[in-house]
Amino acid sequence: MNKKLDALRQEMKKENIQAYIVPTSDDHDTEYVCSHFMSRSYLSGFTGSAGTLVVGLDQAALWTDGRYFIQAKDQLAGSGIDLMKMGVEGTPSISSYIVDHLSSGSVVGFDGRLFSEAMVEIYEEAFDKKDLILKTDLDLVDRIWKDRPVLPHTSTFHFEKQYAGKTMVEKIAAVRDILSADHLMITKVDQVAWLFNLRAHDIPSFPVAMAYAIVSQDKASIYIDDSRLDATSRELFAKNHVTIRPYDAIYTDVQTLTGTVSVDPYTINSTLYRFIEADIEEEENPIELMKACKNEVEIEQTKHAHLKDAIAMTQFMYWLKTNVGKIPMSEMSAAQKLHDLRASQADFIEDSFATIAAYKEHGAIVHYQSSPETDVPLQPEGLFMVDSGGHYYQGTTDITRTFVLGEITEYERKCFTWALQCHIRLEQATWLYGCTGEQLDMIARQPLWKHSLDFKHGTGHGVGHVLSVHEGPNVIRWQQAYTPFEAGMITSDEPGIYIEGQFGIRHENEVLAVNLDKNAYGQFMGFEPLTWVPFDVDGLDVDEMEPAEVAWLNAYHAKVYEKVSPYLNEQQRQWLAHACRPLIR
Amino acid sequence: MNKKLDALRQEMKKENIQAYIVPTSDDHDTEYVCSHFMSRSYLSGFTGSAGTLVVGLDQAALWTDGRYFIQAKDQLAGSGIDLMKMGVEGTPSISSYIVDHLSSGSVVGFDGRLFSEAMVEIYEEAFDKKDLILKTDLDLVDRIWKDRPVLPHTSTFHFEKQYAGKTMVEKIAAVRDILSADHLMITKVDQVAWLFNLRAHDIPSFPVAMAYAIVSQDKASIYIDDSRLDATSRELFAKNHVTIRPYDAIYTDVQTLTGTVSVDPYTINSTLYRFIEADIEEEENPIELMKACKNEVEIEQTKHAHLKDAIAMTQFMYWLKTNVGKIPMSEMSAAQKLHDLRASQADFIEDSFATIAAYKEHGAIVHYQSSPETDVPLQPEGLFMVDSGGHYYQGTTDITRTFVLGEITEYERKCFTWALQCHIRLEQATWLYGCTGEQLDMIARQPLWKHSLDFKHGTGHGVGHVLSVHEGPNVIRWQQAYTPFEAGMITSDEPGIYIEGQFGIRHENEVLAVNLDKNAYGQFMGFEPLTWVPFDVDGLDVDEMEPAEVAWLNAYHAKVYEKVSPYLNEQQRQWLAHACRPLIR
Incomplete structure (x- = not known):
């Protein structure tokens, strides 16, 4: 790793540059980039989907967000690159870090095609205070990356x-x-x-x-x-x-x-x-809002996609819960099994993102990716979190379930329940038109906040229609989420809880924003679930829940059974009936 | 009333003015003004605490907010002044109304001392588009208001x-x-x-x-x-x-x-x-935030004030509930009784605002003021809402209770319960430092929004320390409330429901924002009640409530009894024990 940074520093010296910024982006402000643009990953070894690397002549640092703190810490170990935890008190911004480390008149370089105009203007203003000079026409990584993948050229x-x-x-x-x-x-x-x-x-x-x-x-x-x-x-x-x-x-x-x-x-x-x-x-590009508010056909088709996905997910859950401890399985083999079940559905295109299959303490790494080096066998104990989704011609899905593979601790059970309460509260939310994701997030987080717990990611993101599984402008998080929710927006509802070294829990459905009553008070709105897959009730402490939450869950599971059971074989159907059993409080 | 407008119009013609704006303010941007500054009320007959009158040569209109729609409609009837309902779809802004009604080159006049600089700049920008001319040095009302009260001059x-x-x-x-x-x-x-x-x-x-x-x-x-x-x-x-x-x-x-x-x-x-x-x-003036975050002495003293107020309020509730239907009482006489009970507490200075004592349909007028013309006898039936408060040397109180005087309808009972659920949800809220009143309001309104109901006022306002009963910057409402809550802020928690021609319900405590756990997730915060007076449980439908809400209410009532009962006589104490009885769900 140090060799790559050394090579980059040689190029920086040739151009008389004292700091070089490598973001995670392409020329189109894409969140998940193709391999040609994975310069930051190439240089740093950190493979998460978000992060910015700043390379100085003597020092280097990488900024990433709460989803990746644990993963980045592991992957950066020994690289000489400092981890900068975004959103944590005391972490400097990228620009203030650069301003602090460079002397007046120094040169900061980057490839201007990888930064938005707004970002560059922020840098310019910050750097101007110390008379730093910007050089924005330099792709230095290209000079040292010998086997760099070419730009993609697939058929449309x-x-x-x-x-x-x-x-x-x-x-x-x-x-x-x-x-x-x-x-x-x-x-x-x-x-x-x-x-x-x-x-x-x-x-x-x-x-x-x-x-x-x-x-x-x-x-x-x-x-x-x-x-x-x-x-x-x-x-x-x-x-x-x-x-x-x-x-x-x-x-x-x-x-x-x-x-x-x-x-x-x-x-x-x-x-x-x-x-x-x-x-x-x-x-803002007007297409963003038009694209986010799904039309009637898109909504109807998306419901078909979710039914296919529910069948695959239910079959997976049946296979997992009935076979764990009996046949060999691991994070990676389970993920492959799930992919195969999805792929056997008609009109499947591809996974909508790389499946996160995280057993026990791996679950605490919010965006964990199992690899041959990290893969572990699944045992009949503990929690197994699986965040996955598919693109079908009909639409895009994104779902997380946390499976109870056997005995779990009381604390795991409580956390599992509190996180599910967060999920249910958001699905049950009612609001007047004009409310934003910043506001709805308050409702979602109450059950965890009550116990002085939180999760360091948004509660929900918009979902594209056979496009990106993450899209705006609809987003649910408690800061910087200013777009009012409109009917037709599809958003995830995915609270979680992550205890480093122990376990991770996330419960995710996709929900559709719909208009409810309109009266003198205004236009009332709410969410409808699009995802119909059982939550693993083996993880619940029903005494922690409010009766209204239990009632919601029972009604949801009754609908899951009604929708999915016709597509299962008799054994699976019997199993599903039990998985969807009504809970009593 | 028309004579006053005619006289004003004569003065407008002398000054060649086509529109004159009369706000509700004084030279200090005060919310509740002294009689010298009650020009808008003098001219229009509308006595609410908020409103702006625009007088044209042929037309006149008055803008006010949702608290006063019903009252303003009554008081403006026959005045020739149109009511403009602020916040209602289709209501023009004051500036767009003036722009629409005047021809280019016309003159708009007002007294610049009664408007903030920010407001005048908004007018200037709006009027500039139609080349309207502003004359801001004219107090025309002073010329026609013969017996205008002088500026106050009390001893400090x-x-x-x-x-x-x-x-x-x-x-x-x-x-x-x-x-x-x-x-x-x-x-x-x-x-x-x-x-x-x-x-x-x-x-x-x-x-x-x-x-x-x-x-x-x-x-x-x-x-x-x-x-x-x-x-x-x-x-x-x-x-x-x-x-x-x-x-x-x-x-x-x-x-x-x-x-x-x-x-x-x-x-x-x-x-x-x-x-x-x-x-x-x-x-923003830095004193606003310093003043809002009460120091330890102010908090401790305020708790003393609230105990005194709780004794007076409990005595009032006892008197009201045990005597209604037996002795003559009316909105005004009940308000007087409550004032007398407060005044008998040591260190009482004065009421912190004019008591709102509103029986049955009067309760739907959010800021109703009973007068000899509107006063009605209280009967052993229906709902009686009393919003009142006191200034003591120790602090300022503001409390609303809605009393059940006898039989009420099922709908009243449901609304009473849902509004109390809103109150409890806000008192139970937990949040991370940085959250604003816009966000907390979401939690409060869920129980009413679920039933497609709402109330058209904020859920909470800051309370001054022996100053204004309404102060900023802390405020809880679902739009335009951007200040993060700080420890030491005192805020009201007062959801309600108002059905025109039928009834009004409001449940109000004051709450103190406090720091809870601080950990890796941030600084958790919550509210502590400052008000300790029974809610009238005779109005509740316990089946509508969640167990956690019932538990909160029972714990609250146990504390009320513990705090207040030592200051009551034996009869009152027995009554209070019953009023504070634990509810079962």
């Missing part, structure tokens, strides 16, 4: 209207309807995929193509290598006057735009932003 | 350290410690009263003197008529170099300030703001 496929609910033409018209500027820059790959009903396989678990687009009032262009396009899409584009331009041509084309351009400074890459010469109107 | 008294916890000198030093500007403008009368430990009787229920102050790093001045000052305060000022300046001299003195001046644009009056020639640093 057309996402049918029967799944998308609206055609490309309808969507472009809707965008133009609300666009006040002359042009709209579309730089996030899932925005492009949604708008053109286009999918591909450029990134594992994120079925999109690396592409940009510009929609003007009288013109629409997509920036993608023509040779990748499927026949249906090419035909559609030709018929509806969508211009196909080479991927890199975006950088030259933006210089020719005139009038006003709508740009989201929080997602466009800074290099591209600074090529625009026309008047910029900064605003 | 020193608020002893045994009640205040800190001396004036300590407070001024603390202000200087956090002041980054050269001077701090102190324009709210309770800020002045808090800083100098000074009280008076200028405004009913608000024991302050009309005064300003300026604190500089090397100087402190108070603007108040010298002849009003008590000997102790005058001596203190002399000894500690506090300059006493005439009340009106603030307008000339601010013109001599140099360097930087810290000013809160949301509370300083616009006329005064625009007299300042030095550099202005706009920020």
